[in-house]
Amino acid sequence: GNSVTQMEGPVTLSEEAFLTINCTYTATGYPSLFWYVQYPGEGLQLLLKATKADDKGSNKGFEATYRKETTSFHLEKGSVQVSDSAVYFCAYNFNKFYFGSGTKLNVKP
Amino acid sequence: EADIYQTPRYLVIGTGKKITLECSQTMGHDKMYWYQQDPGMELHLIHYSYGVNSTEKGDLSSESTVSRIRTEHFPLTLESARPSHTSQYLCASSEYGRGTNTEAFFGQGTRLTVV
Numbered sequence: 733g734n735s736v737t738q739m740e741g742p743v744t745l746s747e748e749a750f751l752t753i754n755c756t757y758t759a760t761g762y763p764s765l766f767w768y769v770q771y772p773g774e775g776l777q778l779l780l781k782a783t784k785a786d787d788k789g790s791n792k793g794f795e796a797t798y799r800k801e802t803t804s805f806h807l808e809k810g811s812v813q814v815s816d817s818a819v820y821f822c823a824y825n826f827n828k829f830y831f832g833s834g835t836k837l838n839v840k841p
Numbered sequence: 842e843a844d845i846y847q848t849p850r851y852l853v854i855g856t857g858k859k860i861t862l863e864c865s866q867t868m869g870h871d872k873m874y875w876y877q878q879d880p881g882m883e884l885h886l887i888h889y890s891y892g893v894n895s896t897e898k899g900d901l902s903s904e905s906t907v908s909r910i911r912t913e914h915f916p917l918t919l920e921s922a923r924p925s926h927t928s929q930y931l932c933a934s935s936e937y938g939r940g941t942n943t944e945a946f947f948g949q950g951t952r953l954t955v956v
Contacts, residue, residue, distance in 0.1 A: 763941035770882075775847075775931050775947035783942050819882050825941045828889065829874070829933075834882035 734759050738822050738832035745812055745839050753807040753835045755796075755822030763824040765789075765798055765805040770819040770834070779807075779820070812839045844868050847932050847948035854922055854955055862917045862951045864932030871937035873915040874945070877901060878929040890915060891937060922955040929953075 739754040757765065764783045768776040780789035785800035796807045805822055817839045822832040845866040854860055866873065875888040876899075886899030890909040904926070905919050915934075919926055932948040 761941075764944075766944060768947075773950075773952075775949045776933075776945075777947070778944050781944060821884070823945075825935070825943060825945070828886065829935075829945050831884045834884075836882065 734826060734830050736822050736824065736830050736832040738820075738835050741819075741834075741836040743835060743837050745837070747814055747839055747841055748811045749839075751807070751809040751812045751816075751837065753820055753822075753837070755805045755807065755832060757803050757805065757822070757824055757830070759803075759824055759826055759830070761826070762800060763826045765796070766823045766825070767794070767796055767805070767807050768821040768823060768831075770821065772818070776821060812837070814839045814841055845932065845934055845946050845948045847930075847951050849951060850949060851952050852954070854953070856923055856955055858922050860919050860922055860953070862930055862932075862953070864915045864917070864948055865913050866915075866934045866946070866948075867913060868934060868946065869912065870934035870946070871912065872935045873909065874933040874935075875899070875905075875907060875915070875917050876931040876933065877903065878931055878950070884931070888917065922953075924955045927953060927955050 766781045767779040769779045780791040782789040782798035788797045819834045848863045871892040873890045876884045885901035887903040888907040930951045933945040935945045936943045
């Protein structure tokens with residue numbers, strides 16, 4: 733069936749550390765893939781997306797590459813900031829949206 | 842910036858009261874959604890709509906109801922609120938018929954507390 737699996741959190745990092753949040757998906761075909769971010773008390777915002785295999789989405793220093801072979805879309809950032817503390821959701825759209833369960837990131841000064 | 846709005850942002854209400862959570866979007870999107878978000882952060886689809894006069898139940902059973910009389914408006918109603926309805930409710934919208942590329946736009950959410 734269709735699903736998105738994300739690494740469980742919370743993830744706690746020091747400022748300027750490297751971030752990876754793993755995401756794998758099971759889908760029919762090759763849908764576009766999304767990362768959303770939810771800051772405390774807010775709704776979800778689109779962070780980045782990739783529409784086809786080998787595409788790299790990027791925004792605000794975050795990157796994710798659409799890997800068809802491994803059905804993955806891992807989120808990375810080279811140097812996190814305290815302001816990146818939020819919940820991150822991996823997702824795709826195939827007639828409806830499939831979201832991962834969310835990964836909470838805490839960045840300490 | 843997304844043009845989708847939810848009101849109220851916060852609501853504390855007594856058991857048994859009827860409530861309506863409002864959601865409006867100005868993007869002309871046909872598809873609209875309601876999600877319930879539990880404290881563990883996971884999103885649960887409770888209702889969606891393909892357009893005017895279309896409403897469907899989502900993956901998570903909910904005692905709430907929705908209506909879609911106008912494209913831009915997708916209110917959610919609870920006839921008799923109970924403490925188990927306490928949650929964060931998120932409304933979203935997206936274009937319809939553009940395949941898998943289309944993204945969802947979310948409102949800021951309504952945090953409902955039933956006492």
